[in-house]
Amino acid sequence: MDLRFTKTELAFRDELRAWLDDVLPSVPSPPSATDYQAARAYDTAWQRRLFDAGYAGINWPKEFGGRGATPTEHLIYIEETERARAPYVGANFVGLLHAGPTLIVEATDEQRTKHLPGILRGDDVWCQGFSEPNAGSDLAGLQCRAIRDGDHYVVTGQKIWTSNGQIADYCEMLVRTDVEAPKHRGITWVIMPMDLPGIEVRPIKTAHGNSEFSEMFLDEVRIPVENRVGAENDGWRVAMVTFSFERGTAFLSEVIAAAEDLRDLAEISKRVLSKSATAWEDHEIRREIGRLQADYDAMWAMTKRMVSQAQRTGVPGPGGSVFKLFLADVQKRATALGYQLLGRMSLAFDDLGELSHIDHVGKRIYTLTLSIAAGTSQIQRNIVAERILGLPKER
Numbered sequence: 001m002d003l004r005f006t007k008t009e010l011a012f013r014d015e016l017r018a019w020l021d022d023v024l025p026s027v028p029s030p031p032s033a034t035d036y037q038a039a040r041a042y043d044t045a046w047q048r049r050l051f052d053a054g055y056a057g058i059n060w061p062k063e064f065g066g067r068g069a070t071p072t073e074h075l076i077y078i079e080e081t082e083r084a085r086a087p088y089v090g091a092n093f094v095g096l097l098h099a100g101p102t103l104i105v106e107a108t109d110e111q112r113t114k115h116l117p118g119i120l121r122g123d124d125v126w127c128q129g130f131s132e133p134n135a136g137s138d139l140a141g142l143q144c145r146a147i148r149d150g151d152h153y154v155v156t157g158q159k160i161w162t163s164n165g166q167i168a169d170y171c172e173m174l175v176r177t178d179v180e181a182p183k184h185r186g187i188t189w190v191i192m193p194m195d196l197p198g199i200e201v202r203p204i205k206t207a208h209g210n211s212e213f214s215e216m217f218l219d220e221v222r223i224p225v226e227n228r229v230g231a232e233n234d235g236w237r238v239a240m241v242t243f244s245f246e247r248g249t250a251f252l253s254e255v256i257a258a259a260e261d262l263r264d265l266a267e268i269s270k271r272v273l274s275k276s277a278t279a280w281e282d283h284e285i286r287r288e289i290g291r292l293q294a295d296y297d298a299m300w301a302m303t304k305r306m307v308s309q310a311q312r313t314g315v316p317g318p319g320g321s322v323f324k325l326f327l328a329d330v331q332k333r334a335t336a337l338g339y340q341l342l343g344r345m346s347l348a349f350d351d352l353g354e355l356s357h358i359d360h361v362g363k364r365i366y367t368l369t370l371s372i373a374a375g376t377s378q379i380q381r382n383i384v385a386e387r388i389l390g391l392p393k394e395r
């Protein structure tokens, strides 16, 4: 086994690095986190630049418009874009990282032709309408009802926690098409255009002060049957494909970004005081910084494994749950360290003066959501127990 980069991989890195060096100086600063239309414009403009330069859908197969990068090139792409602090995938998260990949695996040719180019070009923003007020961890209990009426499903019900719901063009949505069947067998995965009559999106204000997600009220929304992905009542299986991408590969770039943030925290620790010396001289703080660095190294090793596994099988395995669980825990520790170092300055929402250009405080609030979004940590533990360790199923 030769673990060195090949000439082609090194050339890919050089080409990408040169492109990033060239374009990033002309990319404006991101807009305020509370202006969602501006954030959409910013994120989709970056996606368009990636598309024009041939980097959109880096690991999507070439036949579906992606770059078709090898696992190693994919990892190089994550490393280089994060190290250069290129814009985050942002509003394109759902489309690019799990709805699009689900369509590649599960949709018809017509559906792929209709939707994949818009995601890659940054023309279309997607959201996810899975959770409901009484169906989060117990997602299979969802009740949003779809009644067949000729060539349409007529959908009535409520969704909640729909990230980017207020700026999305399409929604990957789960609806109940059979109320008599056992709960996992009466669900269907559909594509809902967000401009259909009967959809009301009400933003929810979060502790962070923004409205990253919304409630969605659906009143007899007529969704064409041709928008169904997979068979009627087979939506639970399709949703598992979506989750394998969402939990498996969607959060990978966070590891590199987090390791960069840790370097920033190490610098901060040399400039702030803990008791009578700098925080860096406090051996407990230094030890925690070292432990966190080791944890990020371990996660990057896991990342490599998952990327190559996803490439081999087409779909990431349940190992993504181990990664997501670990990421949520490590990120909580890392950002808690930020609070400890910044002390009273943590109370500020954004202005840390000369100390750091990174919003460590905002990151702390964000990491609290990591153990809930895309399936809570308890649910990931259940998956690890049942699907990896082979322990008895939860009743």
Ligand SMILES: Cc1cc2nc3c(=O)[nH]c(=O)nc-3n(C[C@H](O)[C@H](O)[C@H](O)COP(=O)(O)OP(=O)(O)OC[C@H]3O[C@@H](n4cnc5c(N)ncnc54)[C@H](O)[C@@H]3O)c2cc1C
Residues within 6 Å of the ligand: 127, 128, 129, 130, 131, 132, 133, 134, 135, 136, 137, 138, 160, 161, 162, 163, 164, 213, 369, 372, 373, 374, 375, 376, 377, 378, 379, 382, 394
């Ligand atoms: C930032 C963020 C963005 C989100 N974006 C979206 C989105 O775009 N689209 C979408 O559809 N949803 C989204 N969600 C919703 C998310 O998927 C749910 O919040 C999550 O699945 C948990 O569901 P719940 O909130 O109903 O909590 P519950 O399911 O009510 O869980 C409450 C608590 O009980 C625990 N629990 C529940 N069942 C079990 C069990 N069987 N074993 C052990 N413990 C259990 C949970 O772990 C949790 O601690 C988002 C959430 C967040 C935080």
